Amino acid sequence: MFIETETTPNPATLKFLPGQEVMASGTRDFASPEDAEISPLASALFDTGEVTGVFFGRDFISVTAAPGVEWSTLKPQVVSILLDHFVSQAPLFTGGSAAGISVPAEEDEDIVDDPGNEDVIVQIKELLETRVRPAVAGDGGDIRYRGFRDGVVYLTMQGACSGCPSSTATLKHGIEGLLKHYVPEVVEVRAA
Template sequence: MFIETETTPNPATLKFLPGRQVMTGGTREFTSPEDAGASPLAEALFDLGDVTGVFFGQEFISVTAAPGVEWHGLKPQVVSILLDHFVSEAPLFVGGDASGIAVPAEADEDFGDDPADADIVAQIKDLLETRVRPAVANDGGDIIYRGYREGIVYLAMQGACSGCPSSTATLKHGIESLLKHYVPEVSEVRAA
């Protein structure tokens, strides 16, 4: 088995491609060793001590190194853990399931979409799903719709995108411009 590695716009994060499906649906982000208890693979990566984030996409895993950690020393350790996991065909999650939930850990705030905005929300979600999420996944992350209220779209960045120096530019200049172009009711995009 061979695991490809790609850089991401976030210098602290590398994207690992095992050449097989990681998640059967959705995405899953782990931002602490405590969160990682749901996944033996995420737990093993955090056990390295130099990892501050693990993100599972459908066909990739993004790993974020702690500040000051050099990838030349950490990368072989991460690849070794990934190889052991995939070669042994171990389950991704406790209980053996490989499905995921595309909800950030802190997504407990309800933005309360107004039912009167259902058509606008549907347009926004369609654009995010068909145009934005595939591009963000190429960079080792994901973007999650959190809500729409009074012309403002609330989105959460995950994986490589959550700590990326260019994430604000991506939200404001890329995603906001796209949504404003196709959905005139959108006035702003904010990180949630």
């Protein structure tokens, strides 16, 4: 087995491609060792003591190094952990933890959508799914719709895109421009 790596726009994050499916559907973002307790793979990556974030996509894993950690020393450890996991065909998640789709933490409540904007919200979500998510996944991350209220679309960047120096530009210039072009009701995009 060979695991490819790709850089991401976030210099602290590398994208690892095992050449096989990682998640059948959805994504999963782990921001702490406690979040990772449901996944032996994510836990093993955090156990290096040099990882601050792990993200599972459809066919990739993004790993974020702690401040001051050099990828030249961390990358071989990560590749070794990934190889052990995929070669042994270990489960991605423990027992009854249904794994998949990205679930917000309790403190990350979604914004309540404006009532009567169902058609607008469907358009926004379709654009995010077909135009934005594939591009963001290419950079080792994901985007999650949080709500639409008073013309403002609330989104959360995940994986390599969370904390990326260019994430604000991506939201404000890329995604906001796209949504405003196709959905006139959108006046702004904000990180949530």
